[in-house]
Amino acid sequence: MYLTKEEELILAGEYGYALQKAMEILVALGEIYGADRLIPIKSAQIAGVSYKNIGDAGIEFLRDFVDAGAKVSVYTTLNPAGIGNEEFMEKQREILDLYKAMGIEVTSTCTPYYGANIPKFGDHLAWSESSAVSFANSVLGARTNREGGPSSLAAAIVGKTPNYGLHLEENRKATVIIEVQAKVKDFVDYSFLGYYLGTVLKNDIPYFKGLKPEKMDYLKELGASMAATGSIALYHVEGETPEYKTAIADKLDKIQVDDRELKEVKERYNADWNEIDAILIGCPHASIQEIKEIAEFLKMRGKPLKMPLFITASKVVKYLADSLGYTEVIERYNGRIIVDACLIVSPIESWYRGIATNSGKASFYFSSAGLKVRLDKTDRLILEAP
Amino acid sequence: MKVLKGRKITKGKAKGIALVSQKPLSFLGGIDPKTGIVTDAESDIKGESVKDKILVFPRGKGSTVGSYVIYQLKKNNVAPKAIVVEDAETIVATGAIIAEIPMVDKIDIKKIKSGQIIEVDADKGDVIIHEK
Numbered sequence: 001m002y003l004t005k006e007e008e009l010i011l012a013g014e015y016g017y018a019l020q021k022a023m024e025i026l027v028a029l030g031e032i033y034g035a036d037r038l039i040p041i042k043s044a045q046i047a048g049v050s051y052k053n054i055g056d057a058g059i060e061f062l063r064d065f066v067d068a069g070a071k072v073s074v075y076t077t078l079n080p081a082g083i084g085n086e087e088f089m090e091k092q093r094e095i096l097d098l099y100k101a102m103g104i105e106v107t108s109t110c111t112p113y114y115g116a117n118i119p120k121f122g123d124h125l126a127w128s129e130s131s132a133v134s135f136a137n138s139v140l141g142a143r144t145n146r147e148g149g150p151s152s153l154a155a156a157i158v159g160k161t162p163n164y165g166l167h168l169e170e171n172r173k174a175t176v177i178i179e180v181q182a183k184v185k186d187f188v189d190y191s192f193l194g195y196y197l198g199t200v201l202k203n204d205i206p207y208f209k210g211l212k213p214e215k216m217d218y219l220k221e222l223g224a225s226m227a228a229t230g231s232i233a234l235y236h237v238e239g240e241t242p243e244y245k246t247a248i249a250d251k252l253d254k255i256q257v258d259d260r261e262l263k264e265v266k267e268r269y270n271a272d273w274n275e276i277d278a279i280l281i282g283c284p285h286a287s288i289q290e291i292k293e294i295a296e297f298l299k300m301r302g303k304p305l306k307m308p309l310f311i312t313a314s315k316v317v318k319y320l321a322d323s324l325g326y327t328e329v330i331e332r333y334n335g336r337i338i339v340d341a342c343l344i345v346s347p348i349e350s351w352y353r354g355i356a357t358n359s360g361k362a363s364f365y366f367s368s369a370g371l372k373v374r375l376d377k378t379d380r381l382i383l384e385a386p
Numbered sequence: 387m388k389v390l391k392g393r394k395i396t397k398g399k400a401k402g403i404a405l406v407s408q409k410p411l412s413f414l415g416g417i418d419p420k421t422g423i424v425t426d427a428e429s430d431i432k433g434e435s436v437k438d439k440i441l442v443f444p445r446g447k448g449s450t451v452g453s454y455v456i457y458q459l460k461k462n463n464v465a466p467k468a469i470v471v472e473d474a475e476t477i478v479a480t481g482a483i484i485a486e487i488p489m490v491d492k493i494d495i496k497k498i499k500s501g502q503i504i505e506v507d508a509d510k511g512d513v514i515i516h517e518k
Contacts, residue, residue, distance in 0.1 A: 024483045028395050032474050032491070047450065054451050057419055057458035061484060128450075148450030150480045 001030040001162070002037045010158070018070035022154035029151060030162030039124050039163045042142075043075045043117050044156035046099070047128035048149025049108055050082035050345035051091040058149075059091065062098040065153075071103045073159035077117040078108040079129045080285070080312070080342035088347070104156070108340040109314035111220070111285040113140065116316050121242055124167055126155030130233070131284045131361065134223030137234040139216065141242035143167045146233050166234055173249040174207035174236055182259045184211060187290075188377045190218045191360030192262040194225025200255070201230050207247055208237045217287050224284045225360030269363045269375035276354040276374055279305070279381055280343055282312035283362035288320045290378075291337070295326040297382040298333040306386045309335035312342060356381050390493050390513040392470070395479050398488030400468035401505040404498050405439040407431045412448030413455040413481065422464030431500075440504050441466035442495050446478035456481025468506035470495065470513055 003011065011027060013020040026038060048054045078099055081092050100106045107116040110129045119125055119142035127133045128147040136142040145165040147155065155161040165171055184193050190213070197206060206226075213219050219237070226232040236247040281294060291311060298305075311330065313321070318339045321327045327337055344365045348355075354372030357363060363375045374381075409430050411417070416426035422437040436459070446452060456478070459465040469482050474491035482489035488508035498504060498515060505514040 021484060024396075025480050028474075028479050028483055029476060031393075032395070032476075032479060048454070053449070054454055057454040058451060060461060061454050061457045148453065148476045148480060150450070150453045150484065151476055154480075 001027065001035055003027070007038060016069055018065055018068040019157060022070070022157040025151055025154035026158055026160065026162055030164065033162065033164040035162035035164040037163055038158070038160040039167060040159060041074055041126050041155055041161050042119060042123040043125055044072065044152050045077050045079070045112055045117060045125070045127035045129060045132055046104070046149060046152045046156060047079045047147070049079040049095060049099070050342070051088055051095060052082045052084070052345050052347060054095065054149070059095060059098070062095065066098050066101045070157055072156040074156055075117060076104045076156040077112045078104060078106060080110055080345060081108045081340055082346040083338070083341050083343070084347050107315050109285050110342070111287070111314055114285070114287055114314060114317055116314055124161065126152045126161045128152040130227035131220065131224035133233050134227045134235070135220055137166055138223055138236065138241050139219050146231070172234060172243060172247070173205065174247045174252060175204045176201065176206050177252050177254045178206045178208045179254055179256045180208060180210040182257050182262050186377050187218055187221055188358045188375065189262070190222040191225050191358065191363070191375060192265045193257065194222040195229050195265045195360035195364065196257065196261050198226040198229030198232060201226070201232060203231060206232065206235045207244070207252070208235065211237050211240065213237065213240060215289065217290055220284055221359065225364070228361040228364045265360070266375065269367070269373045271354050271372035271374045273374070273384070273386055275372040276307065276356045277352040278307050278355055279309045279385060280312070280355055280357045280359070280362055281309070281378060281381070283342070283344065283357065283359035286311050286313045286317065288317050288324070291317065291321045291326050291330070292324070293378060294335070294382065295329040297379050298329060298335065301333065301383050304332070305334040309333070309382070310343065311335060311337045313337055313339060315339050356385065388497070388515045388517065390497060390515070392490040392493040392511045392513060394508050394511045395474045395489040395491055396482040396487060396508060398468070398486070398508050399506065400440065400488050401503070402438055402440045402467045404442050404500055404502045404504045405431060405434055405436060406495060406498055406500045407443040409443070410445050410447040411443045413446065413452030413477065414449040416448065417455060417459070419455050419458040420462055420464070422459055435464070436466045437464040439466050440468045440470060440506060442470040442498050444472045444495060446475050448477070450477050452477040453481035453484065456487070457485045460485035460487065468508065470498070470506060
């Protein structure tokens with residue numbers, strides 16, 4: 001891999017230990033994946049934030065890195081944090097403080113594109129949360145590989161990433177055509193579709209025909225569910241996403257998706273209300289439009305929920321919800337907007353037996369953690385819950 | 387003496403006893419960072435310690451947090467002396483760099499047996515087997 005003179009000096013340790021280690025990581029990954037050079041990135045989004053995930057090993061590494069003077073050189077935000085008992089929260093705060101000490105904006109969200117970290121078409125990024133990666137690549141037309149925590153941190157520090165994978169035009173072409181014949185109209189339908197496809201596709205780049213997503217949130221959920229059950233980091237939707245016109249290169253295999261396939265997912269997650277202790281909306285983190293919709297359904301319901309309703313969102317969206325009056329409505333009906341955190345990366349299995357959600361991604365992870373799951377439309381969750 | 391030619395991932399040299407796993411390894415949840423003992427129930431080297439061994443396996447798997455576990459093994463003085471794999475991927479490569487463990491890839495690991503004394507010259511990308 002070609003390195004500039006300055007990059008060589010960083011690698012040789014002329015700019016200190018932290019930059020040297022970061023550069024070593026980037027160069028090693030560049031060599032492994034056959035990159036020709038490093039390219040500048042516009043922003044980074046770092047995974048490895050929840051104490052449940054990175055544990056004491058991660059804290060130790062971050063602390064040593066901070067002590068060595070590590071600082072990010074591009075706009076950088078974080079993945080959602082976890083929630084837990086007092087001891088957990090103390091460790092969680094320590095992790096956030098360490099990231100902050102590196103100059104990172106401590107907004108911890110899987111939807112930075114709702115205001116905290118907004119890429120534009122063609123921007124090169126080093127993002128790591130799987131649904132955020134999918135959204136940035138597919139819906140915004142920015143370019144990022146699925147980074148791991150340390151590699152996105154290394155990229156944030158150096159301000160560059162190796163030029164391979166989805167940074168290259170030729171690797172962004174569709175590899176399979178999905179003909180959607182099923183009725184896919186609502187948010188949860190996109191969960192079913194994404195969930196199903198993640199389980200049947202491999203490292204594919206799907207090209208959807210026959211999809212007319214009414215809202216951007218639906219594309220967010222499609223990508224999130226596909227990235228959770230599979231490893232899809234980019235998809236195209238005919239007539240909708242920014243790169244679809246140049247996405248088809250060769251003769252491609254076609255997969256038809258009917259209502260029957262989606263019904264299988266639906267039936268897998270139909271736990272009864274008496275097995276459910278809480279409702280979660282906001283996986284990936286809710287947009288202000290989703291929060292507005294929830295507030296309206298709650299008013300329609302007219303009486304408070306018996307079980308807690310958790311809505312996870314970024315700080316930016318929460319402030320908007322506060323100032324527009326939605327937070328007040330939600331709290332009146334036993335709902336709560338949880339900021340910058342994620343229930344999936346929290347020890348949720350020790351608190352609840354069953355969760356109802358509209359998210360395919362959340363369903364997959366909650367069920368893996370041993371919880372009962374009900375996956376349903378937002379309005380039904382709110383109007384039909386006890 | 388037999389020399390296997392591979393590719394440098396992380397610089398450095400080491401000599402020690404080979405511990406060979408035929409299956410991919412997950413560091414997060416698969417190895418105890420305090421003791422260096424392999425705990426993954428599906429692993430063919432379950433119960434073995436990686437401490438001071440030359441750890442040989444096809445590739446890493448599992449969460450990218452595994453990189454931090456490799457770092458913690460090193461801090462706890464129970465890390466392998468070197469890592470030899472068939473295909474390097476992000477998790478193990480990053481872990482080896484931050485923990486400063488010499489690492490080589492593109493090696494046919496079937497040619498190495500557990501218990502053999504081997505030398506890793508990561509700078510050259512070589513693995514040298516001293517036949518028993």
